[in-house]
Amino acid sequence: MIRQLFPISALLLGAAFLFFAGGINALILPVRGNMEGFSAFSLGLLGTGWAVGYVSACVVMPRFVSKVGHIRAFSVMAAFAAFAILSSLLVVSPFAWIPMRAVSGFCFAGAAMIVESWLGERADASSRGKIFGIYTMVTLAATTTGQMVLPLGDSAGFLFFVLGAMFYCLALVPTAVSSSASPNPLAKVSLDIKALWKNSPVAVFAVFMVGISNASFGTLAAVYADRIGLVLTSVALFTSIPILTGALVQVPVGHFSDKMDRRKVLLVIALTAIAVDLSFILIAPETELFNMILIGFFGASIFSMYPVIVAHANDHAAEGSFIQVSGGLLLVFGMGSIIGPLLSGVGMAHIGTAGLFMTSLGAHVLIVLYTIWRITRRAPVAEDEKVAYVSTPPARTSTPETAAMQVEDEG
Incomplete structure (x- = not known):
């Protein structure tokens, strides 16, 4: 099993970085927004913005990736995810955070789709179930760890916004240095x-x-x-x-x-x-x-x-x-x-x-x-x-x- 995991270890690490950053991003915004006196309605709109972006990416990303390729598309997603969380630090206002949260949702979903596509391509048929199970455990552990780091610093400062941006960027590295060919086109879905x-x-x-x-x-x-x-x-x-x-x-x-x-x-x-x-x-x-x-x-x-x-x-x-x-x-x-x-x-x-x-x-x-x-x-x-x-x-x-x-x- 270790021999089967070795070729995809970099991708699993990239997924861990992505979900770690997502865990930080998901928790720091409501915590900091509540500290800043945002209304519950405004904080709820953060979730609405995320969902709009996330669903949009599930529909749009297959076509985008087919045009620019997996690595370039992932680079764009990582860059804009980092941009969105850093923008939320610079402009502390629900009017800025809600659209930026939509950008985060779009980028997170798009990046996750590309990582999952790569994992599905690299895992052979005999080990695909185990790989999917390990991937699930990695993402759950990374998300939880990302949320649990918040008590280690000051949520009123810039630390966790910058940390989230750093790990969004680090998630880019495994796909950027991969020597394997790009995987098959992303799965397309339509709502019927x-x-x-x-x-x-x-x-x-x-x-x-x-x-x-x-x-x-x-x-x-x-x-x-x-x-x-x-x-x-x-x-x-x-x-x-x-x-x-x-x-x-x-x-x-x-x-x-x-x-x-x-x-x-x-x-x-x-x-x-x-x-x-x-x-x-x-x-x-x-x-x-x-x-x-x-x-x-x-x-x-x-x-x-x-x-x-x-x-x-x-x-x-x-x-x-x-x-x-x-x-x-x-x-x-x-x-x-x-x-x-x-x-x-x-x-x-x-x-x-x-x-x-x-x-x-x-x-x-x-x-x-x-x-x-x-x-x-x-x-x-x-x-x-x-x-x-x-x-x-x-x-x-x-x-x-x-x-x-x-x-x-x-x-």
């Missing part, structure tokens, strides 16, 4: 809502709601933690623990998902999320330990929904359409990600901190109600006709190339 809905209505509806919930939390979790009085170290833990618990439950969730109706698994997960939502709203925990326990359960639920939904949709999809279905659902998720931070920002501005989890609660309740109704309308897929469940990174950092890596593993 009618076809997706015909394939699986519950998948389209649920993934849109998960986009609302997950993007709301991803954007405003740090603001929530700060406003309930947690210190910066605890704020970083509050945003990192859910990612880790979400990764840990992938295996057991996948096991049950393959053995029973995936919609029922989705129901159980959504009901767990509702219980946590209500705990944050009604109990309003004050102790650090109680908050960390609850947010761990919250992450385990919200970050395990997406792969179950994708697997359910592919159970009903025609053979050979995995990328189209998974990529289309990713774009629907992105549409929800545009709306979610906006709703939770308004909620926190008018209701207070509970507004964040009230947005999630509404999304999760709707998932439960619609899924129950669909269970009564359509029989489950037979176990021997199901596709294999594949653990997936958080959808907010997945791209069409992530789906391409998965489907190639199945081949």
